[in-house]
Amino acid sequence: MQGKWKKWLWIPVMLVLAFGLFKVSDYLKKDKQVDTASDLSTQMVEAKEAVKVMKEETLSYTGTIEAADEAVISAKIAGRVSQVNVENGAAVASGTTLVSLESQEYINAVTINRAIQQKADVNLSTVKANYQRIKTLYESGAVSKKDFEDIEVSLKLAEAEVSSATASLANAEESLRNCTVSSPIGGVVADRNVSTGQVLSPGAPIMLIKNISDVYMVISVEQKDLAGITRGMEAVVTLDSLPGRKFTGTVEIINPSANKSARVFETKIKINNNDNLLKPGMFAKAELKTGKTGEILAVPQNALTGKEGMFFVFTAEGDKANRRQVEIGQVVDQLVEIKSGLTEGQKVIVTNVNKLKDQDSIKISN
Structure with missing residues (x-):
């Protein structure tokens, strides 16, 4: 009877021990899960120090x-456009015909003025012959002084007519040549503002040629x-x-x-x-x-992140990533000048910076 009583006493003890072992196991399992979660939230990163480097000073x-060179193209005469030979962006050489104007009116003017000049030349030849004849007679006393003075006036008038006709012909020929609008320089056509049938005024810009x-x-x-x-x-x-x-x-x-x-x-x-x-x-x-x-403070380019025109780096402080706003300067051999926001020797994170947030847990691997 006493043996049976002792056996029953062991049952509660075993239950207590089993419950205790279960609790310990459950605690260890939860603790392991916490450690695992902590490991997963800690990011492995590399960090490098902000250092002073020498650089050639530059102005930005x-x-x-x-x-570097451009010409404003315009017509020198009034006229209607008969042909446009170029489009915007076309490459042209010096002397290239850009625009042609209707020329029949100017061809007619050349023909008329050439005929006038030829007539003036013939008249001058006749007057010169008369002048020589009367001069000889005057010198021999065969004609009066008035006759000689009259032929002198006629000669001067004939010479003036030839000069005037020659100038008019030259102007007509120049106008005919100006029916062709050419490029004075080599370059590229820009800002074309002319089309076939358009009536141009002298000096009005119709395009640019840019070298x-x-x-x-x-x-x-x-x-x-x-x-x-x-x-x-x-x-x-x-x-x-x-x-x-x-x-x-x-x-x-x-x-x-x-x-x-x-x-x-x-x-x-x-x-x-x-x-x-x-x-x-x-x-x-x-x-x-x-x-x-001069000497500047610099960090690797890959340490930088940017947002809305501002720049940031993450400094490694203990096991935390601390985001800092910085003012940057020039780039020198893959290093970025830091004008403010960091001091020499501070460690900046150079990997995974786009995945980091302020105060994230980190572990430096290098």
Whole structure:
């Protein structure tokens, strides 16, 4: 009987032990799940220090591309357009016929004036012969002085008629030549504003010819920077519309007087454009090399993120990523100048920056 009683006493003890083991197991399982979740939320990143580097000082500008040479095309005479030979964007050589005007009226004028000149020439020949005859007679006393003076007047009038007829013929021939409107320079047609049948007035612009084998980038230089810019200074020009392309130019023209309203000095950078990639009106950026060097704080380009015109980096502070707004400057050998927002030696995260949020958990792998 006593043995059975002892056996029953062991049952509650075993139940308590089993319940305890279950709780411990459940606790360990939950703890492991927490550790696993923590591991999953921690991002592995690489970080590098913000460092001081030497760079050549440059001046940064934005500006617009324009043709280095252009000609405004207009008709020199009034007339109706009979033919237009070019479209916008067409490449033309110097002397290319751009527009033709109806010419019959001017052909008729040349014919008439040529006949008048020929008649004047014949008349002059006749008067000259009479002059020589009367002069001889006058010198021998066979005719009066008045007769000789009359023939002198006739000779002068005949000579004047020839001069007038010759000038009129030359003008008529010039007008006929001007029925053909030609390009004075080689280049590209732009802003064409003429069509067949249109009546042109002398001097009214009908198109532009732009020579873009060389182009200018036009920038505005503030007074404080003017002393640092000289003719012949090298510039590196880039365009957002031509990513990855860099163009080398030189400062060629510096306006000696400032714009009265903006108080800036118009400056032109000449760029070779043999491949015709640069078009008038394009927006461009230029870096002008001053020839001086200085020390800047810089971080790798891939440390930067941007939003709405602002730039940020993530600094590694303990096991957290701390987002900081920074002011950036120029790019130097894959490094970006940091003008404010960081100090030398601070570690910035350079991987997974687009996936990070402020105060995310991180672990540095390098």
